[in-house]
Amino acid sequence: MAIIEAVLWDMDGVLLDSERLVRDIFVELMVADGVMTNPEEVYLQSIGLNQASILELYQRTMGSAERASYYFDKVGEVYKSRLASDLLLKPGVDEALQAVAEAGLPQMIVTSTRTETANLKLSHFDIRSYFCDIVGGDQVNKGKPNPEPYLLACQKLAIEPSRALVIEDSPNGVVAALAAGTAVIHVPDLIETDPQWQDQIYDALDSLESFPEWFEQQRGGDWV
Numbered sequence: 746m747a748i749i750e751a752v753l754w755d756m757d758g759v760l761l762d763s764e765r766l767v768r769d770i771f772v773e774l775m776v777a778d779g780v781m782t783n784p785e786e787v788y789l790q791s792i793g794l795n796q797a798s799i800l801e802l803y804q805r806t807m808g809s810a811e812r813a814s815y816y817f818d819k820v821g822e823v824y825k826s827r828l829a830s831d832l833l834l835k836p837g838v839d840e841a842l843q844a845v846a847e848a849g850l851p852q853m854i855v856t857s858t859r860t861e862t863a864n865l866k867l868s869h870f871d872i873r874s875y876f877c878d879i880v881g882g883d884q885v886n887k888g889k890p891n892p893e894p895y896l897l898a899c900q901k902l903a904i905e906p907s908r909a910l911v912i913e914d915s916p917n918g919v920v921a922a923l924a925a926g927t928a929v930i931h932v933p934d935l936i937e938t939d940p941q942w943q944d945q946i947y948d949a950l951d952s953l954e955s956f957p958e959w960f961e962q963q964r965g966g967d968w969v
Contacts, residue, residue: 749928749963750908752845753898755793756856756863758914758934759953760872762833764792768935770823774816781806789936793889793917795857795882834870835934837954842875844957848964855898855911857882857889877902890917892925899925910947912956919946932956 758764768788775784787806791799796817803813845852852875856863860881867873878901885893899906906926913919914934919942922929928947931938938949950956 750904751851753911793915795888841953841956854879859883890920895925
C-alpha cells in the first residue's frame with residue numbers, strides 16, 4: 746500500500762449518529778401518510794447520496810417530483826427540530842480524530858450533506874477544528890457513488906488518490922472511494938460490510954472505537 750498522506754472522513758453515519766435519526770423520521774412520515782410500503786428499504790438506498798440523487802430516488806418511488814420535494818423538505822424540517830436533543834456523535838469519534846491529528850496528517854470531510862450544514866453540525870460537536878476543509882454535496886456535479894467528491898478532496902490536498910485513506914459507512918460512499926482509487930476502511934452503521942468488498946477495501950472495523958489501535962498498528966508498518 747502507498748504511503749498515506751491524508752485521511753478523508755465521511756460524516757453522517759461515520760462521525761455523527763445521524764442516519765438512524767433520519768431513517769426513523771422518514772419511516773414514520775411514510776407510514777403515517779401511507780406513501781409507501783417499504784420505507785426502510787428506500788431509505789437504505791438513499792444513504793450516502795446528495796440532495797439531487799435523493800430527490801431522483803424519491804421521485805421514482807413516490808411517483809412525482811412534487812411529492813418527492815415535499816417529503817424531502819418535510820424530513821429535513823423534522824430532523825432540524827430534533828438535532829439538539831437527538832443527534833449524537835458515534836462512539837470513539839474524538840479518540841479517532843485525535844489519533845490522526847497526533848500523526849500529523851491532514852483530515853478532510855467528504856460528505857453528501859451541503860457544506861454549510863456540515864460546518865454547523867461539526868461545530869455543534871466542537872470537532873470542526875480537526876478538519877482542514879470540507880467537500881460538501883453542493884460542491885460537485887455528481888455525488889457519491891460517483892468518485893468526484895473524493896477526487897475533488899485529493900485535488901484540494903494536492904495528493905494522489907492512492908495516498909488517501911477514506912473512512913466510509915455506506916455502499917454508495919465505498920463505491921465512490923474505490924472508484925477514486927483511495928484506500929478504504931468500512932465502518933458499518935446501518936449496512937454491514939459487503940463480503941464482495943473484501944478484495945477491494947483495505948480493511949473493515951466494527952466501530953471507530955477500534956480505530957486508534959488499528960491506526961497505530963498501521964503506522965508501525967510502512968504506509969504512514
